[in-house]
Amino acid sequence: MAIAIRPLGEHVGAEATGVDVRAIGPAETERLLDALTRHGVLVLRDQTMTPDDLVAFGRRFGPVEYGVREDYQLPENKDVYVISNIVENGRPLGNPNDGFAWHTDLSFLEHPTAYTFLYAIECPPEGAQTEFASAFRTYDALDAQERARLDAMRVLHSYDMLHKTRKWAAPLSEDQKAKFPDVVHPMVRTHPVTGRKSVYLGPNTSLPIGMGEAEGAALIAELMDRTTDPRHVHAHDWRPGDLVVWDNRGMVHRATEYDKARYRRLMHRVTVRGERPF
Numbered sequence: 503m504a505i506a507i508r509p510l511g512e513h514v515g516a517e518a519t520g521v522d523v524r525a526i527g528p529a530e531t532e533r534l535l536d537a538l539t540r541h542g543v544l545v546l547r548d549q550t551m552t553p554d555d556l557v558a559f560g561r562r563f564g565p566v567e568y569g570v571r572e573d574y575q576l577p578e579n580k581d582v583y584v585i586s587n588i589v590e591n592g593r594p595l596g597n598p599n600d601g602f603a604w605h606t607d608l609s610f611l612e613h614p615t616a617y618t619f620l621y622a623i624e625c626p627p628e629g630a631q632t633e634f635a636s637a638f639r640t641y642d643a644l645d646a647q648e649r650a651r652l653d654a655m656r657v658l659h660s661y662d663m664l665h666k667t668r669k670w671a672a673p674l675s676e677d678q679k680a681k682f683p684d685v686v687h688p689m690v691r692t693h694p695v696t697g698r699k700s701v702y703l704g705p706n707t708s709l710p711i712g713m714g715e716a717e718g719a720a721l722i723a724e725l726m727d728r729t730t731d732p733r734h735v736h737a738h739d740w741r742p743g744d745l746v747v748w749d750n751r752g753m754v755h756r757a758t759e760y761d762k763a764r765y766r767r768l769m770h771r772v773t774v775r776g777e778r779p780f
């Protein structure tokens with residue numbers, strides 16, 4: 503397999519060509535992992551994958567762990583989470599609502615997602631992009647005083663707080679709350695492979711320890727604004743057959759809106775569990 507890697511931007515993203523992810527071995531996996539680590543986001547186009555192929559590919563990068571929303575598991579393979587606006591026989595095939603604000607995936611877990619794999623089956627012809635930005639760049643640009651302040655900061659990540667922003671959803675049950683207790687992660691995260699530091703920004707509901715809600719939210723929002731400066735954002739325009747992988751330890755992302763009444767979107771997602779942030 504003659505794999506070629508082409509960077510897509512200065513800070514974020516690369517495309518790998520010459521890859522059929524169903525047929526790769528350990529050497530090719532290493533090559534892709536290296537590109538992913540360097541560029542944060544890896545795009546592989548024209549893939550043909552069953553849900554089992556997607557899960558098998560994810561397992562090459564670490565333990566596949568289903569996230570939170572059991573209502574959006576793919577019935578035939580429960581390691582796959584479905585993102586979709588399609589409703590069949592009265593049943594939504596997937597989650598149509600989440601991911602439109604900048605975030606990293608599942609930061610409210612003790613061991614949050616390291617890698618996310620998103621595979622496109624049906625895509626709207628306009629909108630519905632995924633945008634990516636580098637939080638390494640944000641950390642690199644801090645002055646010494648800000649760096650010292652953020653280096654010492656710890657942040658509460660709460661699934662309950664995030665869930666309360668879903669105005670359409672019933673509150674979490676006591677069982678669900680017990681399953682996903684609040685966690686505290688460092689504000690500055692070290693990448694386990696490269697040692698590079700980034701600001702670790704979950705969703706906008708996370709809260710720095712020792713700060714009031716308004717002050718904490720303002721700080722998170724400001725850091726997210728700096729990170730997602732439009733001059734440094736990479737937007738992926740989806741085509742069916744695209745597989746995009748990202749490293750949540752340094753990248754933030756969001757989905758852009760699309761006309762849900764007019765277009766169908768069907769995406770399969772697999773997440774690989776990472777280390778406890780340090």
Ligand SMILES: [Fe+2]
Pocket residue numbers: 601605606607755
């Ligand atoms: Fe996400």
